[in-house]
Amino acid sequence: MAKTVKVKVPDIGDFKDVEIIDVLVKPGDTIEKEQSLISLESDKATMDIPSPAAGIVGELKIKTGDRVSEGDVILTLETTKPESNTEQPADKNEEQGEKKNKQEPQKKQAAASTDTASQPAAPVHSGADTEILVLGAGPGGYTAAFRAADLGKKVTLVERYPVLGGVCLNVGCIPSKALLHVAGVLSEIDELGTHGIDLGKPRPDPAAIRRFSEDVVGKLNSGLAKMAEQRGVEVVQGSGVFSSPYSITVTHEGKDREISFEQAIIAAGSQAAALPGSVLNKNDPRIMDSTTALQLDPVPERLLVIGGGIIGLEMATIYAALGSSITVVELMNSLMPGTDADLVRPLSKRIGKRYDSIYLKTKVTSVKPETKSIKVQFDGDKAPKEAEFDGILVAIGRRPNGDRIQADRAGVRVDDRGFIPVDDQMRTNVPHIFAIGDINGPPMLAHKATHEGKVAAEVAAGEKSGFEDRVIPSVAYTDPEVAWAGLTETEAKAQGIDYGKGQFPWAASGRALGLGRDDGMTRILFDKETQRVLGVGIVGVHAGDLIAEGVLAIEMGADARDLGLTIHPHPTLSETIGFAAEAFEGTITDLYLPRKNRN
Numbered sequence: 001m002a003k004t005v006k007v008k009v010p011d012i013g014d015f016k017d018v019e020i021i022d023v024l025v026k027p028g029d030t031i032e033k034e035q036s037l038i039s040l041e042s043d044k045a046t047m048d049i050p051s052p053a054a055g056i057v058g059e060l061k062i063k064t065g066d067r068v069s070e071g072d073v074i075l076t077l078e079t080t081k082p083e084s085n086t087e088q089p090a091d092k093n094e095e096q097g098e099k100k101n102k103q104e105p106q107k108k109q110a111a112a113s114t115d116t117a118s119q120p121a122a123p124v125h126s127g128a129d130t131e132i133l134v135l136g137a138g139p140g141g142y143t144a145a146f147r148a149a150d151l152g153k154k155v156t157l158v159e160r161y162p163v164l165g166g167v168c169l170n171v172g173c174i175p176s177k178a179l180l181h182v183a184g185v186l187s188e189i190d191e192l193g194t195h196g197i198d199l200g201k202p203r204p205d206p207a208a209i210r211r212f213s214e215d216v217v218g219k220l221n222s223g224l225a226k227m228a229e230q231r232g233v234e235v236v237q238g239s240g241v242f243s244s245p246y247s248i249t250v251t252h253e254g255k256d257r258e259i260s261f262e263q264a265i266i267a268a269g270s271q272a273a274a275l276p277g278s279v280l281n282k283n284d285p286r287i288m289d290s291t292t293a294l295q296l297d298p299v300p301e302r303l304l305v306i307g308g309g310i311i312g313l314e315m316a317t318i319y320a321a322l323g324s325s326i327t328v329v330e331l332m333n334s335l336m337p338g339t340d341a342d343l344v345r346p347l348s349k350r351i352g353k354r355y356d357s358i359y360l361k362t363k364v365t366s367v368k369p370e371t372k373s374i375k376v377q378f379d380g381d382k383a384p385k386e387a388e389f390d391g392i393l394v395a396i397g398r399r400p401n402g403d404r405i406q407a408d409r410a411g412v413r414v415d416d417r418g419f420i421p422v423d424d425q426m427r428t429n430v431p432h433i434f435a436i437g438d439i440n441g442p443p444m445l446a447h448k449a450t451h452e453g454k455v456a457a458e459v460a461a462g463e464k465s466g467f468e469d470r471v472i473p474s475v476a477y478t479d480p481e482v483a484w485a486g487l488t489e490t491e492a493k494a495q496g497i498d499y500g501k502g503q504f505p506w507a508a509s510g511r512a513l514g515l516g517r518d519d520g521m522t523r524i525l526f527d528k529e530t531q532r533v534l535g536v537g538i539v540g541v542h543a544g545d546l547i548a549e550g551v552l553a554i555e556m557g558a559d560a561r562d563l564g565l566t567i568h569p570h571p572t573l574s575e576t577i578g579f580a581a582e583a584f585e586g587t588i589t590d591l592y593l594p595r596k597n598r599n
Contacts, residue, residue, distance in 0.1 A: 003078070003079050004058060004076055004077070004078050004079075005053070005076070005077050005079060006073045006075075006076055006077075007037065007051065007052065007073070007074045007075050007076070007077050008070075008071055008072060008073050008074060009049065009068050009069065009070050009071060009072045009074060010049070010070065011070055011226065011230075012040070012047065012070060016069045016070075017067040017068070017069055018040045018041070018067060018068060018069070019040065019041055019065065019066075019067050020038050020039070020040060020062055020063070020064055020065065020066045020067070020068060021039050021040065021041045021064065022038065022039040022064060023037075023038050023060065023062065023063060023064050024036050024037055024038060024039065024048075025037055025057050025060075025075070026057065026060070027057050027058060027059060027060060028056065028057060029056070029057045030055075030056050030057075031051050031054065031055065031056075031057060031077075032051070032054050033050075033051060033052065033053050033054045034050045034051065035050060035051050036048040036049065036050050036051075037049050037050065037051050037074055037075065038062065038074060040068070049074065051077065053077060053079045054079065055077045055078050055079035056077070056078045057075055057076075057077060058075065058076035058077060058078055059075060059076045060074075060075045061073045061074060061075055061076070062074055062075070127260075128246065128260040128261050128262050129156065129259050129260045129261065130154050130155065130156040130234070130259065130260075130261050130262070131148075131153045131154040131155065131261070131262045131263065132145075132148045132153050132154070132155050132156070132261065132262065132263050132264070132265065132457070132460055132461075133155075133156045133157075133158065133248060133259060133261035133263075133264045133265070134148070134155065134156070134157045134158065134264070134265045134267055135158050135240045135248065135264065135265070135266050135267060135268050135405065136158070136159065136166060136266070136267035136268040136269055136437075137157050137158075137159035137161070137164040137165065137166055137224075137235070137267075138165065138166020138167060138168050138169070138267060138269050138437060138446070138449065139165075139166065139168050139169070139437075139446040139447075139449050139450045139453070140267045140269075140436040140437035140446075140449025140450055140452055140453040141157065141159070141166060141265070141267030141436075141437070141449075141453065142157065142164050142165070142166075142224055142227075142228070142453075143449070143450045143453035143454060143457075144265045144267060144436060144453035144454070144456050144457045145157040145228070145231075145233050145265075145457075146227060146228070146231055146233065147453065147454045147457035147458065148265075148457035148460060148461060149231035149232060149233050150231065151457065151458065151461040151463070152461070153457075153460070153461055154232075155231075155232075155233045155234065156233070156234045156235075156236060156259060156261070157228065157233050157234065157235050157236070158236045158237075158238065158240040158248065158250055158259070159235065159236075159237060160237070160238060160239045160240075161237075162237055163221040163224075163225070164221065164224040164225060164228065164235070165217070165220060165221055165224055166267075166269055167269055167270070167271075167291075168446045169217060169220055169221070169224075170217060170221075171290075171291040171294060172290070172291075173446055174216060174217055174220060175213040175214070175216070175217055175294050176290075176294065176314055176315070176318070176477075177477060178212060178213040178216045178217075179209065179213055179294065179296075179318045180314060180317060180318060180477050182204070182209050182212070182318075182321070183317050183318045183320075183321035183322070183479070184321075184479060186202055186204065186321040186322075187321055187479060189202055190202075191516060194516070195516065204321075204322050204323070206296035206297065206299050206322065207296075207297075209296060209322075210294075210295060210296050210297075213294065236250055236252075236257070236259065237252050238250035238251050238252030238257070239251050239252070240268075240405065241404075241405050241406040241409075242405060242406050242407055242408075242409045242410040242412070243258065243406075243409055244409060244410065245409075245410045245411055245430060245432075245433070246260055246261060246262070246432075247259065247260045247261065248261070248264070262432065263432045263433070263434070263460045264410075264432070264433045264434070265426075265433075265434045265435070265436060265453070265456045265457065265460065266405065266407070266412070266420060266428070266433065266434065266435040266436070266439060267435075267436050267437050267439070267449070267453065268401045268402075268404070268405050268439050269400075269401055269437060269438045269439060270398040270399055270400045270401055270438035270439065270444055271398060271399060271401060272289040272290050272291060272394070272395075272397075272398055272399075273396050273397045273398055273399045274394070274396075275306070275364070275394060275396065284369050285297070285298065286298070286300065286369065286374060286390065286391045286392065287367075287369070287374070287391070287392045287394070288391065288392065288393045288394070289393070289394050289395070290311050290315060290393075290395050293315050293319075293393050296322065298390075298391065299319065299322045299323060299324060300319075300324055300389065300390035300391030301323075301324065301325060301390045302324070302325045302327070302356070302373075302388070302389045302390045302391070303316075303319050303324040303325065303326055303327070303389065303390070303391045303392070303393060304327050304329065304374075304376060304387075304389040304391070304392045304393070305326060305327065305328045305329070305392075305393045305395060306329050306364055306392065306393065306394050306395065306396060307329075307330065307393075307394065307395035307396040307397065308328050308329070308330030308332075308334075308335040308336065308337075308358070308360070309330075309335075309336060309337065309395065309396070309397060310336060310474075310476040310478075311395040311397070311398075312328065312330075312393065312395030312396075313328070313335065313336065313347075313351075313476060313478045314476065314477050314478055315393055315395060316328060316351070316355070316393075317477075317478050317479050319393075320351075320354060320355065324391075325355075325356045326351075326354075326355040326356055327355065327356050327357045327358075327359070327387070327389070328351075328355060328357070328358045328359070329359050329362050329363070329364060329378065329380075329383070330358075330359070330360050330361075330362065331361070331362065331363050332360065332361070333360050333361050334360060335347070335348055335358070335360070336476060336482065338490075339476075339482065339484065339488070340484070340488050340489045340490055340537055342489070342521070342523065342537075343482050343484060343521075343523070343537045343538075343539045344482060344539075345539075346480055346519045346520060346521060346539045346540070347476075347478055347479075347480055347482055347539060349519070350479065350480065350519060351478075351479075357383075359378065359380050359382055359383040360380075360382075361380055361381065362378050362379065362380025362381075362382070362383040363378070363379050363380065364376055364377070364378060365377045365378065365379050367392065373388040373389060373390060374388065374389050374390070374391070374392055375387075375388055376388075376389060376392070398438065398444055399417070399418055400417065400418040400419050400420075400438055400439045400441075400444075401418065401438075401439055402414040402415075402418040402419055402420045402435075402439050403418045404418075407420065410430060410433060411429070411430050412428045412429065412430050412433055412435075413428065413429045418439075419439065419440060419441045420435040420439050420440050421440070421441070422434065422435050422436075422440045422441075424466045424467050424468070425455065425456075425459045425465065425466055425467070426440070426452055426455050426456040426459065426467060427459070434456040434459070434460065436449055436452035436453050436455075436456050437449030437452060437453070440452070443472055443474060445472060445474065447472070447473070448469070448472050451467060452467055455467045470486075470554070470555070471485050471486050471551050471554045471555055472485070473485040473547050473548070473550075473551050475543070475544035475547065477544060479541075480517065480519055480520055480539055480540045480541055480543065481538075481539070481540065481541065481542065481543035481544050482537075482538075482539045482543060483537070483538045483539075483543040483544050483546065483547035484535065484536065484537040484538070484547070485535065485536050485547055485550050485551045485554060486525070486533070486534055486535035486536060486550070486551075486554045487499075487525055487534040487535035488535055488537070489501070489523075489525060489535070489537075491535075492525060492534065492535070497527075497534070498527070498528045498529070499525045499526060499527060499528060499534055500525070500526045500527075500528045500531075500584055501523060501524070501525055501526070501584065502523070502524045502526065502560065502580040502581050502582070502583040502584025502585070503521065503522070503523045503524075503580055503583055504521070504522045504523075504576045504579040504580040504583055504588075504590075504591070505518075505520075505521050505591075506518050506519065506520035506521060506522070506540050506573075506576060508579075508590055508591055509571070509573065509575075509576055509579075510570075510571040511571040511572050511573050511575075512540065512541075512573060512576075514571065515541060517540065517541045519540065520538070520539055520540020520541065520543070520573075520576075521538070521539050521540065522536075522537075522538050522540075522546075522576040522577055522579070522580045523536070523537045523538070523580060524536050524537075524550070524560075524563070524577070524580045524581060524584065525537075526559070526560055526581075526584050530559065531559040531560045531561070531584075531585075532557055532558065532559045533550070533553045533554050533558050533559065533560075533563070534554070535550075535554070536549075536550025536551075536553070536554070536577070538550070538576075538577075540573065541573070542573055546573055546574055546576075546577065549574065549577050550577065560581045560582075560584050560585050561581075561585065562581075563577060563578055563580075563581035564578055564581040564582045564585055564587060566578055579591070
């Protein structure tokens, strides 16, 4: 039976009174579900509003040039089958939006709403409570849940925190980068003095800075909650453990809930690693891990950072900008172990001048909290036998949570380190159970987890999909930033690969000199025979943004000429990538290098 409904503007975020720049249908048109109705343009974005149902357009309630907000009626639609009141976000409409976004990168979509009643979800044929259960709502988990829902699956998302986003969003990547932004601004204010601008000594307010970080996190939290609601994903708060191969027990506030599933995706992440045999008093606010350190309470006058890896050095950057005197202790013989020495060298040089001390090949042997300070003893050639600090940050890495979810009850294999092995479809040894993100092995990076989450969801939904980890970029958001992708020089040497190297020092970059930051370097490794890009390493301000071109070059099989002949804007930091390729080819004019014989 035909039914006339009013199609309204859906939730389009914080935008109000958005201008209609194009009306894409007219009365009498027969349209399909998801067909675009109108185009909107604000000062920040352009988006299409697709139809929530198929039918025949009746009366248009708007025209080009009108301004609309959420809830305004667009048109009337005569439908033969009522559709659910969908309000899916612009860039997550996988069936139409994914293809459209590839053709029109600047255009996003938002689904229109109707005033028809929501339809009940399709029943699960097996009798299980849900078709796909996702354990953990970090970047990998919520991506998997949303993708599975977009593919028509009934999804339940279990998360121990009261908000979505996991460690990365709530107590990791996002808040730390907000604080690093503040640290960067403070550093720039300090350096302006050398350029003739004296703004005086900044007086940072840790509480206000923390509120800024929390506000950033809160905005993303609310966005994820809305997207889960729009997709019909059931969110269950609590800590989940397996009770059988097809069920999980979720505990929250002393109450248990059993949830049965057809398939499961484990995205339970990792936790901060503790010092082996540590007797540190976790109740002493002066002794922090990477989570509690985000509170900036207190900001110690003298801070010891145990661990010279990415997390420790990022947090050291923040606390140094806020006034702490920093000492870094690293067990290995270099900072950021595993990273090529030439990439770490500019960072080591800069912080070596700014930090109180950096002790390599050194370990902490004793920690004695006292009333006025914490006494720490060291074992290292250049470290003192004992020193006093006002605070300690333990940042020696993270360990997976594979041993905390009772995976054995489901028959899922967990190795001795807590990782869950998977194949390239993210399947564990139990075919209907998948594992993604930190818990399935390094690198422990959010962008790896999100791609794995999509693969797991697609395979679970019956699609052909697989994960190829040929290029996973890594970034240390220190000052300067360090970023790399593909083969490192250390790996190339170890594997006996015949490679060549193109390198461009930022001391020859007009843009870097103009920024007062010529301490960077761009380095590209090439296969000597094919001249294809094998790996890219960048150290300098904004290196984390620049590395994306290197990732694409490796993925696309680009060679030195491809990069060297790509016209980069001048003056920019990005042109150092083209210069590095020219340096390898011997065609560079921005440096004088011995002439190469290419014959």
